[in-house]
Amino acid sequence: MFEWKKRGLLFDPTGVSGRDWLKEFAQAPATLIFDDFVRVYFSCRPPADANGQYVSYSAYVDLNRNNLFDIIGVAERPFLELGDSGTFDEFGTYPVSVIRDGADVLAYYAGWTRCESVPFNVAIGMARSTDGGVTFSRCGPGPVLPYSQDEPFVLSGPKIRRFGGRWYLWYIAGRKWKMAAGRAEPVYKIRMASSEDGVNWNRRGRDLIESRIEADEAQASPDVFYSDGRYHMFFCYRYSTDFRGKAKGYRIGYAHSDDMETWVREDSLAGIEVSESGWDSEMLSYPHVFALDGRTYMLYLGNAVGKRGFGLAELQGRLA
Amino acid sequence: MKWRKAGRIFDPREHQLPNGCVEFAQSPQTLVFDDFVRVYFSTRQRDDTTGKYLSHVAFVDFDKDLRRIRRVSGQTVLPLGGLGSFDEHGIFPINPLRHDGRVMAYTCGWSRRVSVSVETGIGRVVSDDDGETFYRQGLGGPVLGASLQEPFLVGDPFVRVFEGRFHMWYMFGTRWKQYEDADVPERIYKIGHAVSDDGLQWEKQEGEAIVGDRLGGDESQALPTVIAFGGRYHMYFCYRHSSDFRSNQDRGYRIGHAHSGDLLHWTRDDGDSGIDLSPQGWDSQMMCYPHVFTCNEKIYMLYNGNAFGREGFGLAVLE
Secondary structure, X not given: OOOEEEEEEEEOHHHOOOOOOOOEEEEEEEEEEXXXXXXXXXXXXXXXXXXXXXXXXXXXXXXXXXXXXXXXXXXXXXXXXXXXXXXXXXXXXXXXXXXXXXXXXXXXXXXXXXXXXXXXXXXXXXXXXXXXXXXXXXXXOOOOEOOOOOOOEEEEEEEEEEEOOEXXXXXXXXXXXXXXXXXXXXXXXEEEEEEOOOOOOEEOOOOOOOOOOOOOOEEEEEEEEEEOXXXXXXXXXXXXXXXXXXXXXXXXXXXXXXXXXXXXXOHHHOOOOOOOOOOOOOOOXXXXXXXXXXXXXXXXXXXXXXXXXXXXXXXXXXXX | OOEEEEXXXXXXXXXXXXXHOOEEEEEEEEXXXXXXXXXXXXXEEEOOOOOOEEEEEEEEEEOOOOOOEEEEOOOOOOOOOOOOOOOOOEEEEEEEEEEOOEEEEEEEEEXXXXXXXXXXXXXXXXXXXXXXXXXXXXXXXXXEOOEOOEOEEEEEEEEEEEOOEEEEEEEEEEEEEOOOOOOOOEEEEEXXXXXXXXXXXXXXXXXXXXXXXXXXXXXXXXXXXXXXXXXXXXXXXEEEOOOOOOOOOOOOOEEEEEEEOOOOOOEEOHHHXXXXXXXXXXXXXXXXXXXXXXXXXXEEEEEEOHHHHOOOEXXXXXX
8 A cells, every 4th residue: 555644735725815716726736847846737716606606717826846835826817718608618627737748838628618407518628838837828719529429528637648759638528417416416437548649539438447436436537647667547536426525525546557558446555545634534536646856746635625725645655 | 503493392280290399390301212212300399397499300201202291200210318418408400321231320419508508519320220210329429529629519410421431511610609689699600521431430621611601701501411413512501691590581591502523622602502582482581401312313402491490391303
């Protein structure tokens, strides 16, 4: 079992002022490492509207590379404005995953639209930054990964990686909507696609990670990290209904693979669980693993899926 | 080119339709059998929960002269998609074809949105009973939908194998526009093209409107149908202004035409379509949703008239 030493809540969005689009939530952290700081992208929300509905934006916080708890800056604006009328990302851009592409930074993000019969649909978009990840512009007004026969709706949670000169995108795909307590909830599973150019994607069209707690288990945040000759995936999973509390809420799972195609799920190795008390005592979700100066860290969300921000854990030893 | 009108050949109000549908027979499209012609169309059921419509697929079988009706489908041809699916609130239109001895169809599925009225996508369904019923494959998602440069409203598929490859002509949305005198945003869409080796994996001419505009940038173009005759390919489609087009007959749908020698480059020449509004009657205010096909060595066009096909469809024969 891996041993993660929790270092505590790192960023609390409710303490940020002067940004009406950043009131609460700091979800789905994703890092971009610079010479002297670490930029962490996350997704946040202004207050809910009169109908109780949220939109979501994504932005970043810069951390001192020598002391990650030293916050040296917060984005002045969201990384993208919301999409135009009728587009897939009109009501939210969450989550976002970033990667360097030469001197540019590419972002793959999930865009949210609102539907009549179910509350929302989600699709994956692409944006490019030419100023080091401060501002981005869309590569097009539509999504980069279309729906398909086997992935009919709710394509979300992109994680962009590059291995061996090839682009890989891990994401989740909805497979059904389930009615529970008068509310439609999507069931989604972890999927993968690869690409030569980052634009045209060849998808595997199958669930990568077997379900463990129930057939309709929802899986999210497939964060893949290569270390010691093996691919490691930390992700989160929860029950399909009644998941907004501790008992059936998100936990962090783990799988490994030698070839990125076949994955062996071994949650018992994940090595990180809810705390006895405090900000991460009810649920753990949206893990993101990164290496920095010889150490391996995980950023993750706690209770209420990041309403009060994200925290940091440090691996004792290495991923092998 | 000259089309001789044979008049309206199907009025949905005169028939018992499946799914409790009472009006509309939109976008007629054919599957020609040895001794009859099956015409699929979309008809409408009132959704009691919202007061809005649900579009369902039905068909009517004609003798091969397209005069005598043999029967109307008595059961559901293709059920609507499940909760949250792209085709949950309607299938309109359906484009049937035979390939390798199998009957299949491409569909345009509709699902409702909140900020705009609707989103569409293109599905593919197959039939094991010669087109009496169709079913979905996989998890029932679309085979063609929104992409980077075609952000929404991908629909109206027309698929044929030409020169050894699957070709699809379809529409894609370019903008939802709020006009000053309108209550809600209106859509603008253009005709696009994609090719495929297997009919499932499609390669778009991404974001390219392949037929030029006649009414300016706010022209909407829909429902392409393509046929080869006279040594070239002919495309018929319908086009209209994107605002005030429902009741102002000067701004409503007309039938356009373009021709091509290579399936890629199209020259628009609506003046050569050879068909226009009648002075009076069922197709005197609007003409839309053309479908061109060959039967008994004649070339026919099915189309809808006034009110988007509320009162059925008619036929014309190429002279």
